[in-house]
Amino acid sequence: MDVFLNFIAILCQVLAVIIFVRAILSWFAISPYSPIVVFLDRITEPILAPLRRIIPRLGMVDITPMVAIIILLLIARLIFLI
DSSP, X not given: OHHHHHHHXXXXXXXXXXXXXXXXXXXXXXXXXXXXXXXXXXXXXXXXXXXXXXXXXXXXBOOHHHHHHHHHHHHHHHHHXX
């Protein structure tokens, strides 16, 4: 059971980093059809899409990636405390 919980905690941390990278890349003029951008979108969109329905935009700023990172890191932290 410890191996499974450690795997989930590490997966949460990796997903948080991937979401961070996606958010940083969105600031630059990178083609949305770039293989890297497509790969990151496919991995992160299942996490971000449900949150976007709940969390409103703040003007032109989408805070969904920040909320997702906080949630994922909290989950990872709670798993490591168990």
